[in-house]
Amino acid sequence: MNFKRIIVWFRNDLRTRDQEALYKACQTGAEVIPVYCFDHRHFEPTALGFPKTGNYRAKFLLESVKDLRDNLIDLGGNLILLRGKPEVEVITFAERMEADAIFFSEEVSAEELNVDKSLEKAAWSKGIATESFWQSTLYHIDDLPFPVSQTPEVFTQFRKSVEKMASVRSTYPQPSSINFPSKERLPLEGTIPDLNTYGLEEPEAEHRSVMQFDGGESAGLRRIQAYFWEEDRLKAYKETRNGLIGADYSSKFSAWLALGCISPRTIYEEVKRYEKERKKNQSTYWLVFELIWRDYFRLICKKHGTRVFHIGGIKHQKDSWRRDSADFQRWCEGMTGVPFVDANMRELKYSGFMSNRGRQNVASFLVNDLGIDWTWGASYFESQLIDYDVCSNWGNWMYVGGVGNDPRENRYFNILRQGKNYDGNGDYVRLWIPELAAIKGFDIHHPWELSTTELKSAGVILGDTYPQTMVDLAGVY
Numbered sequence: 252m253n254f255k256r257i258i259v260w261f262r263n264d265l266r267t268r269d270q271e272a273l274y275k276a277c278q279t280g281a282e283v284i285p286v287y288c289f290d291h292r293h294f295e296p297t298a299l300g301f302p303k304t305g306n307y308r309a310k311f312l313l314e315s316v317k318d319l320r321d322n323l324i325d326l327g328g329n330l331i332l333l334r335g336k337p338e339v340e341v342i343t344f345a346e347r348m349e350a351d352a353i354f355f356s357e358e359v360s361a362e363e364l365n366v367d368k369s370l371e372k373a374a375w376s377k378g379i380a381t382e383s384f385w386q387s388t389l390y391h392i393d394d395l396p397f398p399v400s401q402t403p404e405v406f407t408q409f410r411k412s413v414e415k416m417a418s419v420r421s422t423y424p425q426p427s428s429i430n431f432p433s434k435e436r437l438p439l440e441g442t443i444p445d446l447n448t449y450g451l452e453e454p455e456a457e458h459r460s461v462m463q464f465d466g467g468e469s470a471g472l473r474r475i476q477a478y479f480w481e482e483d484r485l486k487a488y489k490e491t492r493n494g495l496i497g498a499d500y501s502s503k504f505s506a507w508l509a510l511g512c513i514s515p516r517t518i519y520e521e522v523k524r525y526e527k528e529r530k531k532n533q534s535t536y537w538l539v540f541e542l543i544w545r546d547y548f549r550l551i552c553k554k555h556g557t558r559v560f561h562i563g564g565i566k567h568q569k570d571s572w573r574r575d576s577a578d579f580q581r582w583c584e585g586m587t588g589v590p591f592v593d594a595n596m597r598e599l600k601y602s603g604f605m606s607n608r609g610r611q612n613v614a615s616f617l618v619n620d621l622g623i624d625w626t627w628g629a630s631y632f633e634s635q636l637i638d639y640d641v642c643s644n645w646g647n648w649m650y651v652g653g654v655g656n657d658p659r660e661n662r663y664f665n666i667l668r669q670g671k672n673y674d675g676n677g678d679y680v681r682l683w684i685p686e687l688a689a690i691k692g693f694d695i696h697h698p699w700e701l702s703t704t705e706l707k708s709a710g711v712i713l714g715d716t717y718p719q720t721m722v723d724l725a726g727v728y
């Protein structure tokens with residue numbers, strides 16, 4: 252179809268490379284107007300009272316939008332910023348600009364799909380064409396060897412099937428230039444809001460953070476460069492990925508992937524290049540393996556729709572969860588009295604990030620040891636994580652909560668054993684729980700087993716300087 256003027260509506264795809272919607276719009280030869288709409292619903296409080304988007308992710312989002320605008324300006328375009336409901340504002344803007352098409356990325360979860368439907372309906376009624384593009388996964392949805400409704404419930408089956416029968420498409424290049432309308436035609440380009448607009452405060456600088464996460468495509472590409480090429484960490488990823496401290500035990504790509512600042516295919520191509528130029532081993536494969544997990548949760552979300560947010564999950568489990576606000580609050584604040592859990596929860600609270608090992612442990616503790624509603628945990632993560640991704644978060648929580656598609660019946664994490672295996676000397680706990688720092692070695696993981704004299708010499712009074720444990724974890728480790 253021949254279009255005269257196309258709106259490219261950016262969502263969780265804040266990049267200019269491997270951006271099919273932008274690339275295809277530019278290819279048509281039409282005038283192209285990139286647009287982003289700040290949707291206030293993303294910042295509203297949840298039923299539990301947390302902001303849906305907390306300050307770490309909000310800051311990262313604002314930086315990403317700014318970087319996208321800069322990159323689009325470099326290509327001869329700009330990014331028009333709107334505020335409100337995209338299904339209303341993008342349409343009004345398209346009408347005002349006499350655009351005849353809107354291009355955008357396809358999403359999978361309920362809230363986004365509702366927005367898509369309303370936008371498409373409104374566009375149709377105004378005679379504006381819409382085209383959506385699937386561009387968030389490693390494997391393209393059209394290349395899967397099964398229809399989405401038949402996505403295997405077990406990850407290994409899913410992985411083996413896609414690895415055998417599908418291949419990863421090449422990335423789209425960055426458009427060489429954008430045919431942007433002349434200034435006289437355009438309304439004001441709009442300003443980027445600040446955190447105050449959404450009642451959020453600037454996060455405080457935290458020197459213990461694994462790294463500084465700067466939002467945007469440029470920073471995401473720099474991170475790939477640093478992790479793969481400068482620090483040369485990919486070749487050891489499989490051995491280091493369960494680490495807890497510092498930037499390089501894992502890729503830290505998640506925040507950029509979540510907002511689409513970098514695409515999984517871009518990472519894949521860099522892995523292939525690394526394998527050719529540096530080394531190919533189990534570690535280089537393993538990073539791709541993890542990206543397949545990401546695809547898998549996205550497709551499971553698409554397959555099961557709103558069920559992934561239901562208390563019974565996709566297994567329709569009976570609701571027998573506890574809803575004790577005080578206990579839940581102690582978990583959120585990192586005050587459970589179980590140091591490995593508290594260290595991880597404090598890292599999340601003070602930095603917006605937590606390792607995969609940490610996430611599995613604190614989630615298991617909440618659902619298995621405290622018996623608290625898994626959706627509360629997922630909701631807190633949604634607010635707090637800098638890399639929150641609707642499918643990866645709710646999919647993983649369903650898994651840990653035992654209401655997802657895990658073939659294993661009980662995914663219980665023995666916290667002390669985990670602490671022993673992954674933080675044997677207690678350095679991670681010491682980093683985030685300074686009030687226990689004087690306890691030597693692994694003993695820091697179980698202060699309740701120390702004598703009064705030992706505690707006293709470390710300056711610890713349980714129930715005073717550090718909480719008594721909420722659960723009895725005595726046992727094997």
Ligand SMILES: Cc1cc2nc3c(=O)[nH]c(=O)nc-3n(C[C@H](O)[C@H](O)[C@H](O)COP(=O)(O)OP(=O)(O)OC[C@H]3O[C@@H](n4cnc5c(N)ncnc54)[C@H](O)[C@@H]3O)c2cc1C
Pocket residue numbers: 492501502503504505506508509538541542544545548605606607608610611614632636638639640641643644645647648651
């Ligand atoms: C309870 C729980 C909640 C989670 N919530 C999120 C979330 O909201 N957003 C998110 O991106 N990840 C989530 N994860 C998955 C995982 O913990 C993070 O992706 C990972 O820790 C991010 O660090 P990284 O980029 O260094 O990962 P790496 O180990 O370097 O992995 C590379 C990439 O693979 C993907 N990946 C790795 N593990 C998983 C996984 N288990 N599920 C899906 N994708 C994965 C991520 O995109 C990650 O960036 C969650 C895990 C658990 C157990």
